[in-house]
Amino acid sequence: MQVEPQVTFRGVEAAPHVETKIRERIAKLEEFHDRITACRVTVEAPHRSGQKGEIYKIGIDIQVPGGDIVVNREPGKNHAHEDVLVAIRDAFNAAQRQLEDHVRKIGGIHVKSHPGKAKGAVTDLFRDEAYGFIEGIGDKRYFFRADSVTGDDWSKMEIGSNVHFTEMEGEDGPHATAVTLM
Template sequence: MMQRELQIAFKGLDSSPALESLIRERASRLERQYPRLVGCRVVVEIPHRGSRSAKVPIAVSVEAEVPGRPAIVGKDQTERREAKEDYTAALNNAFHAVERQLDKLADIRNQDVKPHAADGRSGMVVRLFPEQDYGFIEADGSPELHFTRSAVAGDAFDELTVGMIVQITPATDEGPMGPQASSVRLLDRSMTPS
């Protein structure tokens, strides 16, 4: 169950019980897909439009909160079908965008992401903080991974430089700074871009 109650806002148009019901159903699906969901906010609005457009667009924004990460956002905007008052296309597209992002997060947490090196995943050191004994690695298909001096094999932390390609083993649990690497190994220097 989400820690925060679902928030639904309508801007520039009246609320609709049918649309609210669909939003609640889609948010419930998100929660089943990603049980660690902290909260969800949905905004349905008629954005400002220029005077040259006769058709009124409808915009939907879905913002999902998960622990230790920035909010995951899905947005869509479409022309409103005045005769049907059909907002479902924009709503479904916005929720689909969030679902895809949550699927990627779940794959990363479950380590279902394909390895990028024969004997493990590889990534590039993107930030180093030697005074505080930690840094960050960017790996394809995942968020930046935090790592500490103790995670670097062979006491090689001081050999790391920004841009260096390393072999990583993502940790199963997130740390205080989000996703983390449990193991970092230096690769052959010929693999590191100069």
């Protein structure tokens, strides 16, 4: 993530175990989609007179290339959300579903269930069209776009450059994202 995740508490005292659970769930989202650029989470206990218990409202705003994922879990009448951890679970489950839909809409690229940094060498660069190819282990060939290259590494990249990348499967074959020069 390019920006440190922000967790805000409104109308409720900040609790370390709650913030820890939120950061764990953010990390799980990053395993699924490694191009999350920012994430803001708000935990709110709206004031309602005459209400028996506090029903928590969880807001999640995730920025990814090509759009934003926004989840606002309104308290409604779901008394299960009197437990802040249940409210967080439901909100992050909704965020993951939206993130999965977003990934499908932008080209069907899916992160493997065991993402890790692979190694390879750049074999082709098409600077005018802003894409290239990497040869990985076992002569496997990966397509990558210039916007999948971190920082200003695209301008420094040459044929033969050694790189680290995250392996992904797309509709048209293997893709490389989060490409960095070694």
